[in-house]
Amino acid sequence: MFDSLKSKLRGVRGRFSREIEDSFIEEVAGDKENISQTPEITSKAIFETPSEEISAKIQPSGTTESPDKKGPEEPSEPKKGKVAFSAKIRSLVKDHEVHISEKKIEGPLQDLEIVLLENDVALQTVDAISGRMRNDLTGSTKKIGTSIDTMVMDALRDALLDVLGEGFSLITYIDSHDHPVKILFTGVNGAGKTTTIAKVAAYLKQEGYSVVIGSGDTFRAGANQQMQTHADRVGVKVIRHQEGADPSAVLYDAVEYAKAHDIDVVLADTAGRFHNRANLMNQLAKIRRVFNPDIVAYVDEAVAGNDAVIRAEEFNNAVGTDVVVLTKADMDTRGGAAISIAHTIGRPIMFLGTGQGYTDIVPFEPKAVVSDLLGDE
Ligand SMILES: Nc1nc2c(ncn2[C@@H]2O[C@H](COP(=O)(O)OP(=O)(O)OP(=O)(O)O)[C@@H](O)[C@H]2O)c(=O)[nH]1
Ligand SMILES: [Mg+2]
Numbered sequence: 414m415f416d417s418l419k420s421k422l423r424g425v426r427g428r429f430s431r432e433i434e435d436s437f438i439e440e441v442a443g444d445k446e447n448i449s450q451t452p453e454i455t456s457k458a459i460f461e462t463p464s465e466e467i468s469a470k471i472q473p474s475g476t477t478e479s480p481d482k483k484g485p486e487e488p489s490e491p492k493k494g495k496v497a498f499s500a501k502i503r504s505l506v507k508d509h510e511v512h513i514s515e516k517k518i519e520g521p522l523q524d525l526e527i528v529l530l531e532n533d534v535a536l537q538t539v540d541a542i543s544g545r546m547r548n549d550l551t552g553s554t555k556k557i558g559t560s561i562d563t564m565v566m567d568a569l570r571d572a573l574l575d576v577l578g579e580g581f582s583l584i585t586y587i588d589s590h591d592h593p594v595k596i597l598f599t600g601v602n603g604a605g606k607t608t609t610i611a612k613v614a615a616y617l618k619q620e621g622y623s624v625v626i627g628s629g630d631t632f633r634a635g636a637n638q639q640m641q642t643h644a645d646r647v648g649v650k651v652i653r654h655q656e657g658a659d660p661s662a663v664l665y666d667a668v669e670y671a672k673a674h675d676i677d678v679v680l681a682d683t684a685g686r687f688h689n690r691a692n693l694m695n696q697l698a699k700i701r702r703v704f705n706p707d708i709v710a711y712v713d714e715a716v717a718g719n720d721a722v723i724r725a726e727e728f729n730n731a732v733g734t735d736v737v738v739l740t741k742a743d744m745d746t747r748g749g750a751a752i753s754i755a756h757t758i759g760r761p762i763m764f765l766g767t768g769q770g771y772t773d774i775v776p777f778e779p780k781a782v783v784s785d786l787l788g789d790e
Contacts (some may be wrong), residue, residue, distance in 0.1 A: 414767065415748030419786055421528040422569070426787075429521040429565040433550070437511040437561070482561075483676070489729050510668040515551045522547060533718030533749025538756045539599060545572035548639045570783055576752060577779035581736050581761040583613075583708075584776075590707060593625075593671035595679045597704055599697060599732065600712035601724060602685030605740030605766055607636070609712055610657055611643035612766065612774040620650065622677040623770050627667030629651035629660040629700065632684035642684055660684070661703035668704065669732060681706065688727040697732050710763060712738045722753050740766030743773070748786065751777075 464503065522543050529539045548569040587594050596613075598606045607630070614624045614667045626644050628651050630636035637653045644651040652667040664681045681704055686693035711723040711734040721739070728734055737754050742765040745751070755761050762777040 414742050414765075415746060415751070416784060417746040418528070418748040421532065422786060425521060425525045425528055425571065426562065426565050428524055429518060429550070430544050430562045432517050432521055433511065433561050433565065436513050437515050440511055453558070489737055501563065503720040507622045513551050515547065518547070518550055529749075529752075532747040533753075535719060535722050535749070535753035535757050538753040541574045541576050541756060545575055547636055562783055566787055570787060573752065573786065576756040577782065578755045578770050580777050580779045581763045582776060583763055584616075584744065586708070587617075587622060592675075592677045593668065593679045594677065594708070595668060595704060595706045596708045596710055597629075597681045597683065597701065597706035598710050598738075598747055599683055599728060599734070600685060601687055602712055604685065604712045605738075606630075606685065606712045607643065607682055608641070608769070609740060609764070609766055609774070610682050611649075613646050613764070614644065614649040614680055614770050615647040616774055617678055617772040618647065624649050624678045624680060625667055625671050625674070625676045626651045627679060627681040627704075629664050629682045630684040631656055631658045631660050631663060634763060636682075636684065640692075643771075661700050664700060664704040677744040688724065688731055694731050701732055708735045709733055710738050711760075712735050712740060713750070715739040715742040715748070715765070717748055717752045718745075718749045719753075721750040724756050725754055725760075726758050729760065734758065734760050736761055736763035738762070738764045738766065739777075743767045751782065 425429050443784055447650060452517060521619070525546065526539050526543050529542060530536070534542075546568050551566070598610055600606050610626060614626060617624050626640060626649055628637050628640040631641070631654060640654065641651050650670070652663060652670050654663045654666075660683060664679075667679050667681065670676070680698075682696065683700060686697065687746060688694060709732070711728050715721065717724070723736060725734065737760055738756070739751055739754065739762055742751065751762065751765065764776050765777055767773045767775055
C-alpha cells in the first residue's frame with residue numbers, strides 16, 4: 414500500500430536532514446571555509462562526540478595550526494578565539510539547537526511538494542503539508558531532540574496528521590447512538606460499494622453486532638443476486654425487492670425489519686451513479702429522505718487518486734457525505750486520495766478496503782497510516 418509515496422518520502426526526508434545538518438555545522442563552525450576543511454564533522458558525529466574533541470577538530474576562523482600538530486611545545490594557555498569557539502560548540506551540542514532559515518529548506522520543501530503532487534495529493538493538501546513543515550522547521554532556534562532525522566520525521570508526521578484529521582470509529586459511533594444505526598453507501602459505478610457492505614457486515618458481526626442489509630441497487634441487472642451471494646457468504650440477512658423496484662421502499666422495509674428484530678445496524682446498498690446524472694442524483698436525495706441515514710458513507714477507489722477527491726466533493730455537495738470509504742488501497746501505490754480526501758471535503762475516512770476478501774477492510778486510523786507511510790518500526 415502506497416509504496417511509491419513511501420519511498421519518495423524517504424528520499425525527501427534525507428534531503429531535509431542534510432540541509433539542516435549543514436545549517437547546524439555552519440552555525441557550529443562559524444564559517445563555511447572551516448567546514449570544507451573538516452568534512453568528517455557531521456551533526457551526528459557532533460552529537461556523539463565529547464565537545465572537547467569537536468573543538469579540537471574544528472579550527473576557529475583565523476587560527477592556522479592543525480590539531481594534529483598539537484605537541485608538547487603548544488602554549489598551555491589556549492588562544493582567546495579558541496576558548497570562545499569551543500564554548501559555543503559546547504552549548505550548541507548540549508542543547509542540540511540550530512537556527513534553520515527558510516532559504517535553507519526551500520529546496521527540500523519544493524522536492525516534497527513535487528513528490529506529493531506526483532503521488533496525486535490534492536494541491537490544497539500539498540500546500541497545507543508544506544506550510545506546516547515550513548512553520549515547524551524554520552524561524553526561531555530549533556531544539557533538536559535525539560537526531561535531525563527524528564526532528565524532520567516529527568515535523569512530517571505532524572503535517573500529515575494535520576491533514577488526515579481525527580479519523581472515524583464506527584464502533585464508537587454505534588455504541589453511542591440509538592439502534593438500529595442506519596448507514597447509506599453511495600458512490601460511482603464499480604467503486605466497491607456492494608463488496609464493502611459485505612465486508613462491513615462481516616466486521617460488525619465479528620465485533621458482536623447484528624446486521625441487516627437493504628439491497629437498494631434495484632437498477633442494475635444482477636445486483637440483487639450479487640448482494641445476496643455476498644450476504645449468504647458472510648451470514649447476514651438481506652431485504653430485497655424485484656429489479657426495478659423503488660430503492661427507497663426496499664430500504665424502508667430493511668429499517669422496519671431491523672426494528673422488529675432488534676437489529677443493531679442497517680447497511681444500505683445503492684446503485685452506482687455519477688454526480689452529473691441529475692435523475693439518479695435526485696433519486697439518491699429521495700432515498701436519503703426516506704431512509705434517513707445516521708451515516709452517509711461515500712465509497713470510492715483509492716487508486717482513482719485526484720478523481721476520487723473531486724468526485725467525493727461533488728457527491729458531498731449534491732447529497733451530503735458523513736464519512737468516506739476508500740477501496741482498492743491494496744492496488745494504490747500513490748496514496749494521494751487517502752491523504753487528501755478528508756482535508757479536501759472535510760469528512761473523515763472510515764475504512765480502507767485492502768483486497769477482495771471479506772476481511773480485507775481496516776478502520777482508518779490516521780496515526781497508523783502515517784507510521785506506515787514514514788516506515789516506523
Ligand atoms: N483489490 C480490491 N478490489 C476490490 C476492493 N473492493 C472492491 N473490489 C472489487 O471491485 C469490483 C467492484 O466491486 P463492487 O462491490 O461490485 O462495486 P460497486 O460499487 O458495488 O459497483 P456497482 O454496483 O456496479 O456500482 C469487484 O471486483 C470487487 O471485488 C478492494 O478493497 N480491493
Ligand atoms: Mg454494487
